[in-house]
Amino acid sequence: MLQILLLALIASFTTGLLLIRYAHLHARFSTDGDVTGVQKFHATPVPRIGGLPIMLGLIAGCALSGYLNTSVWVLLLLLSAFPAFAAGFIEDLTKKIGPLPRLLATFVAAALGYFLLGAGLARLSIPGVDQLLASYWWLSLLLTMVAVGGVAHAVNIIDGYNGLSGMVAVFIFLSIIYVCFKVHDIVLMSVCFAMVGAVLGFLFWNFPRGLIFAGDGGAYLIGFMIAEMSVLLVARNPAVSPWFPLLCVIYPVFETIFSIYRRKFLQGRAVGYPDALHLHQMIYKRMVLWMVGSKDARHLTQRNSMTSPYLWLLTSFSVVPAMLFWNHTWVLMLFCLLFVLGYLRLYRMIVRFKVPSWLVLRRDDS
Secondary structure (H helix, E strand, O other): OHHHHHHHHHHHHHHHHHHHHOHHHHHHHHEEOOOOOOOOOOOOOEEOOOHHHHHHHHHHHHHHHHHHOOOOHHHHHHHHHHHHHHHHHHHHHHOOOOHHHHHHHHHHHHHHHHHHHOOOOOOOOOOOHHHHHHHOHHHHHHHHHHHHHHHHHHHHHOOOOOOHHHHHHHHHHHHHHHHHHHHOOHHHHHHHHHHHHHHHHHHHHHOOOOOOOOHHHHHHHHHHHHHHHHHHHHHHOOOOOOHHHHHHOHHHHHHHHHHHHHHHHHOOOOOOOOOOOOHHHHHHHHOEEEOOOOOOHHHHHHHHHHHHHHHHHHHHHHHHHHHHOOOOHHHHHHHHHHHHHHHHHHHHHHHOOOOOHHHOEEEOOO
């Protein structure tokens, strides 16, 4: 497994290095030059095609996994992932692919996984629902498409600061690796190791310096792979509770649900209307008070990166219990509820300026 991780890491790291070194050759198409938008928190134009290093790292790792396990299964997995990655990557290059086409592309990717890999949600450990899913394959397919597409879109939503979504993904993949080890699913474990290596190779350049961004291609690829590994783990291993992966991804998923509620019912705006009120953005504005007011690019980048560890810590409160109770459905359900309540409590504290002082990072611009 270490060889797979290292090969994926080296491939991703090297591709990222080349993209940054020769950024002037592709800047016209790949650079995110908008530093003034409502959801923009970087100081200078930055290449946003970090999805390419992640994808190439995944391909390298999966190729080695297929060779070591003498299986072409990983090739079908890459084929399934391609629509999700391609739609996001084309958006990174053209800025002309809207959220709906990208979401539909992940639905297509999920459908490919369903038919090519048997990656379907056939149980949720909810009385009555499991019987329906087992009786009607099209219902299982529909649920799988919505779940996979939703997770991919959710990861894209939290991709707002250097290292944020990348490290959250690493935490989630490590938790899946642990459960794969417990149930002896070596093939899935090898793919997760490939993803960890690919993301870490990218993160070397992304955190803390922000030299390259994952972009929509990277975010949708990571989100799709998290969702697909989760669905496959549950489908292939009856001992694993379907609430294990849900608890792992509860942070990005509930961030998305709460954002829909906030925009639709509290603000009276369209669900897709962009704002700067996501939890990570509120933490940046009201808790990371480091060199506030400074226009120095170095200070802006450092403040950007200082936001991510808060969300890494938040993610650990879901991932660690998920690993400990991966086959105990009711305990996992309880932790999902506790996380949601904790999220809402934290958000309310930030909005009302009632965050404990020891959680606020301060340094004046002087």
